[in-house]
Amino acid sequence: MLELKSILVKYGKTVAVRKLSLSVNEGGFITILGANGAGKSSTLNAISGVVKIRGGEIDYKGEKINGLKPGEIAAKGIIQIPEGRRLFPLMTVEENLKMGAYLQKDKKRINEALEKVFVLFPVLKEKMHAKGRELSGGQQQMAAIARGIMALPEVLMFDEPSLGLSPLLRQQLAEKIKEINHDGVTVILVEQNARLGLMLANYGYVLENGDLTLQGKTSDLMLDDNVKKAYLGV
Ligand SMILES: Nc1ncnc2c1ncn2[C@@H]1O[C@H](COP(=O)(O)OP(=O)(O)OP(=O)(O)O)[C@@H](O)[C@H]1O
Ligand SMILES: [Mg+2]
Structure with a gap:
């Protein structure tokens, strides 16, 4: 492939x-x-x-x-999750995740991806409105991965x-x-x-x-x- x-x-x-x-x-x-x-x-x-x-x-x-x-x-x-976490500290978790879907125009697919992410990382659903900088290190790493999933990678x-x-x-x-x-x-x-x-x-x-x-x-x-x-x- x-x-x-x-x-x-x-x-x-x-x-x-x-x-x-x-x-x-x-x-x-x-x-x-x-x-x-x-x-x-x-x-x-x-x-x-x-x-x-x-x-x-x-x-x-x-x-x-x-x-x-x-x-x-x-x-x-082909999506890369960079070294280090690199969330946007002042944006909410939800906003950070939606950034991952910036190539996606279809609202329905974006919401589907978001649902997928919340199944995989339930904690991010709870923290949806928290700012990036308010997450623990582990949560930030999960969010960085979740952002990659939002792009619906192959x-x-x-x-x-x-x-x-x-x-x-x-x-x-x-x-x-x-x-x-x-x-x-x-x-x-x-x-x-x-x-x-x-x-x-x-x-x-x-x-x-x-x-x-x-x-x-x-x-x-x-x-x-x-x-x-x-x-x-x-
Ligand atoms: N932007 C850059 N400019 C100049 N040299 C670089 C640059 N990025 C990496 N290098 C050099 O290229 C080599 C490989 O670096 P690379 O970052 O790919 O290694 P790595 O295996 O990812 O290491 P690490 O485990 O520390 O992340 C190293 O000698 C590094 O110093
Ligand atoms: Mg490296």
């Missing part, structure tokens, strides 16, 4: 991602793992069109999408959603991401928390300093000695 073919991302002379190829099937769930600066966010930004690739190609449903504007890529259903990309959450909230978040995938949304999950990524996804890619060093089924990666040593601390 989505395929990266030997993409190159550079910032000036710094190479952030080198000849990376990866793919995800419709309804699939992949994870991209790696330490600080490995090139994980750069990869997502390349897919969403926020950064231009300097080599290679990105195809979606057999059509080249690199070169399109971020808004055009989002309109195709592919949803998460950039370290578990960052800064307590183990309990991280577990709740994991359940929600699973639910979203079961609902038919293709998921790309970027995580420094390798345990979480490997637990949730079916297939994983490991980046080190911009290079793809390892890939495989997550059930195999979990048992890999290098992965265990470098990322699982066992």
Whole structure:
């Protein structure tokens, strides 16, 4: 469904991602793992069109999408939930959520999406009229994800959603991401928390300093000695 073919991302002379190829099937769930600066966010930004690739190609449903504007890529259903929460602090939760549906003209579909979000995150219905800044960290993370759902994504990309959450909230978040995938949304999950990524996804890619060093089924990666040593601390 989505395929990266030997993409190159550079910032000036710094190479952030080198000849990376990866793919995800419709309804699939992949994870991209790696330490600080490995090139994980750069990869997502390349897919969403926020950064231009300097080599290679990105195809979606057999059509080249690199070169399109971020808004055009989002309109195709590829939605990125950025690193950090980035809610509008002075807007209400409801207003924040509706921002996620800015490409949607059909009021009925917007309301359907809102209903979907409230089923997934009941707490956001209670907090509908609260300001973004009045939510707890965990609630803000849920709202940031909910805003992504409002765009009715086909592919949803998460950039370290578990960052800064307590183990309990991280577990709740994991359940929600699973639910979203079961609902038919293709998921790309970027995580420094390798345990979480490997637990949730079916297939994983490991980046080190911009290079793809390892890939495989997550059930195999979990048992890999290098992965265990470098990322699982066992
Ligand atoms: N806007 C930018 N300008 C210049 N260099 C950048 C920029 N964004 C990222 N880089 C560099 O590109 C490399 C990859 O960064 P990237 O943000 O993709 O890593 P990451 O895997 O997401 O790391 P983290 O886990 O810390 O978020 C790093 O060396 C980083 O310093
Ligand atoms: Mg990052």
